[in-house]
Amino acid sequence: MSNTKYILGHFADPDDMMHGIEKLQENNISIYDAYTPMPIHGIEAKLGYKRSRLPIAAFCFGITGTCAGFSMIYYMLVYDWPMNIGGKPAFAMPNFVPICFELTVLFAAFGMMACFMYANHFFPGRAPRVMDLRASNDRFVLAIDAKTNPYPEKIVDLLNEAGAVEILHNERKYVSYE
Amino acid sequence: MGTHNHTTHNFNEQFEFSGKAKTWSLVAMLIGIVAIAYGFLIDSSEHHSERTFANLLLMGYYFTCICAAGAFFLALQFVAQAGWSAGLLRIPQAFAKVLPVAAFILILIIIAGLFSHNLYHHWHLEGISDEKHANFDPIVAEKSSFLNAPFFLLRQVVFLSIYSIFAVLLTRYSNAEDKLGGLANYNKSIKVATIFLVIFGFTQPIWSFDTIMSIEAHWFSTMFGWYNFAALWVSGLCAITLTIILLKKSGHLTWVNENHLHDLGKFIFAFSIFWTYVWFSQFLLIWYANIPEETVYFYKRWEDEYKFWFWLNIVINFLAPVLILMTRDAKRQTNTLMFVCILLLCGHWLDYYMMIMPGSLEEHRDFGITEIGIAIGFVGLFTFLMLTKLASKPLVPQNHPLLEESLHHQI
Numbered sequence: 001m002s003n004t005k006y007i008l009g010h011f012a013d014p015d016d017m018m019h020g021i022e023k024l025q026e027n028n029i030s031i032y033d034a035y036t037p038m039p040i041h042g043i044e045a046k047l048g049y050k051r052s053r054l055p056i057a058a059f060c061f062g063i064t065g066t067c068a069g070f071s072m073i074y075y076m077l078v079y080d081w082p083m084n085i086g087g088k089p090a091f092a093m094p095n096f097v098p099i100c101f102e103l104t105v106l107f108a109a110f111g112m113m114a115c116f117m118y119a120n121h122f123f124p125g126r127a128p129r130v131m132d133l134r135a136s137n138d139r140f141v142l143a144i145d146a147k148t149n150p151y152p153e154k155i156v157d158l159l160n161e162a163g164a165v166e167i168l169h170n171e172r173k174y175v176s177y178e
Numbered sequence: 179m180g181t182h183n184h185t186t187h188n189f190n191e192q193f194e195f196s197g198k199a200k201t202w203s204l205v206a207m208l209i210g211i212v213a214i215a216y217g218f219l220i221d222s223s224e225h226h227s228e229r230t231f232a233n234l235l236l237m238g239y240y241f242t243c244i245c246a247a248g249a250f251f252l253a254l255q256f257v258a259q260a261g262w263s264a265g266l267l268r269i270p271q272a273f274a275k276v277l278p279v280a281a282f283i284l285i286l287i288i289i290a291g292l293f294s295h296n297l298y299h300h301w302h303l304e305g306i307s308d309e310k311h312a313n314f315d316p317i318v319a320e321k322s323s324f325l326n327a328p329f330f331l332l333r334q335v336v337f338l339s340i341y342s343i344f345a346v347l348l349t350r351y352s353n354a355e356d357k358l359g360g361l362a363n364y365n366k367s368i369k370v371a372t373i374f375l376v377i378f379g380f381t382q383p384i385w386s387f388d389t390i391m392s393i394e395a396h397w398f399s400t401m402f403g404w405y406n407f408a409a410l411w412v413s414g415l416c417a418i419t420l421t422i423i424l425l426k427k428s429g430h431l432t433w434v435n436e437n438h439l440h441d442l443g444k445f446i447f448a449f450s451i452f453w454t455y456v457w458f459s460q461f462l463l464i465w466y467a468n469i470p471e472e473t474v475y476f477y478k479r480w481e482d483e484y485k486f487w488f489w490l491n492i493v494i495n496f497l498a499p500v501l502i503l504m505t506r507d508a509k510r511q512t513n514t515l516m517f518v519c520i521l522l523l524c525g526h527w528l529d530y531y532m533m534i535m536p537g538s539l540e541e542h543r544d545f546g547i548t549e550i551g552i553a554i555g556f557v558g559l560f561t562f563l564m565l566t567k568l569a570s571k572p573l574v575p576q577n578h579p580l581l582e583e584s585l586h587h588q589i
Contacts, residue, residue, distance in 0.1 A: 055505070
């Protein structure tokens with residue numbers, strides 16, 4: 001039993017990589033993830049990824065912002081310190097709208113940002129977790145979990161067949177801490 | 179999916195304008211003519227001819243705006259050098275080709291309405307700027323160096339001919355591109371589109387000040403031009419999307435898929451919000467400042483006669499698209515998008531109705547045969563002319579340099 005945790009197939013061409021994904025999937029080999037230096041159209045569908053739930057989070061944050069804005073102005077202008085501004089009633093809805101709108105945008109933007117950072121483990125001072133450094137440079141990388149997929153030789157053969165230029169057997173998941 | 183989509187399409191496909199579409203658009207035009215005749219001749223109420231003219235102006239303006247939105251859409255795609263839309267450009271081109279006819283009809287309506295004193299009588303009246311005359315109106319007299327019949331008509335003719343010339347030029351380059359290929363026509367289109375956008379951006383607000391805002395000549399709002407632009411653009415996008423969906427449903431435009439519709443849906447969603455933004459900006463400033471000569475506009479629209487329609491306008495044009503089109507799936511589902519397009523097209527009819535009627539007919543406004551018939555008539559006229567133009571050329575600009583990108587568009 002080898003100590004290989006992940007098998008990484010390096011491709012020099014995105015089409016070769018897409019071809020590789022097809023080959024592996026035809027042979028019932030599950031792909032852990034794909035890393036590419038640029039976005040590739042259709043790859044999420046091919047890997048069977050679920051859609052991001054970020055829009056739902058954005059909606060919830062937005063609604064929170066609307067409510068926060070509304071309660072803030074209501075407290076200030078109607079409950080705590082009503083003032084006569086231009087003879088308007090204290091509880092005048094139209095002038096609530098811009099503030100509610102701005103806070104909706106603010107909460108949605110910051111909330112989405114925070115969710116994105118949290119989900120991807122981006123924090124200040126946190127070393128990024130990268131499985132292969134060249135994936136952000138010139139290589140299209142397919143990662144296959146060697147512990148859950150049997151027959152590593154077959155995986156290597158399939159990757160080679162699809163046109164992989166380099167195949168790595170990594171004993172650690174992430175290389176970026178080194 | 180995506181880059182691996184190599185379905186073959188028939189790019190020589192041409193739309194054939196016949197059968198049901200032709201019959202129904204002719205029937206609609208006939209209904210329109212009957213409604214106009216009814217409005218002028220049979221309807222015996224006191225304000226019947228003014229009401230008919232107000233409706234003709236509404237639909238003439240709406241019709242011209244939709245065609246101008248087609249030209250604007252084209253120009254925008256060229257200036258942005260957008261690839262996604264290359265495959266569907268023939269539809270806004272068909273809109274743009276109808277613009278000269280629409281502009282001509284609008285000018286006819288305006289001239290007839292102006293000189294028969296059915297439209298614009300707030301500022302076009304004998305002796306209105308003559309101090310000794312009984313009709314003297316000091317506010318209009320101040321404005322009369324700009325707002326007088328010859329200059330007003332000159333502006334209409336100049337603006338509408340400029341828009342029409344640019345609209346026709348843009349379609350002509352695309353047709354030349356079909357024959358010759360190469361980049362020459364595309365580059366020319368970018369140049370012409372840039373000039374058009376600058377001219378349109380500066381003159382369209384003035385054009386809407388003239389055509390719509392001058393109905394209530396005492397009142398003015400600097401937001402009005404943008405407000406009208408937002409209405410023009412949203413209703414134009416809805417008409418383009420609706421045409422594409424209906425063409426797809428009848429088996430054309432196989433290369434336009436849910437990704438393109440998604441982008442059009444996003445446009446509709448975003449510009450519905452933009453419309454509300456401008457609408458509300460105009461409202462908020464007037465409400466807050468509370469100056470009588472400005473609030474009179476909303477005062478009229480707040481009376482019992484109009485209050486319901488005033489609120490319905492916001493519900494249809496803001497709440498409905500925002501709530502229905504918010505999710506990604508809704509924009510990608512043809513039927514949902516089609517429903518929103520139809521709803522918004524009706525909504526912007528109501529929007530224009532709320533701009534025109536309180537100023538011209540005031541409390542005598544009505545909703546009946548004249549309104550519905552004239553609206554149907556213009557829809558028929560637009561459909562007939564647009565589909566005739568659409569049928570004259572293949573449904574895709576084959577030699578568009580970015581066509582390949584459009585075919586593989588994926589979001």
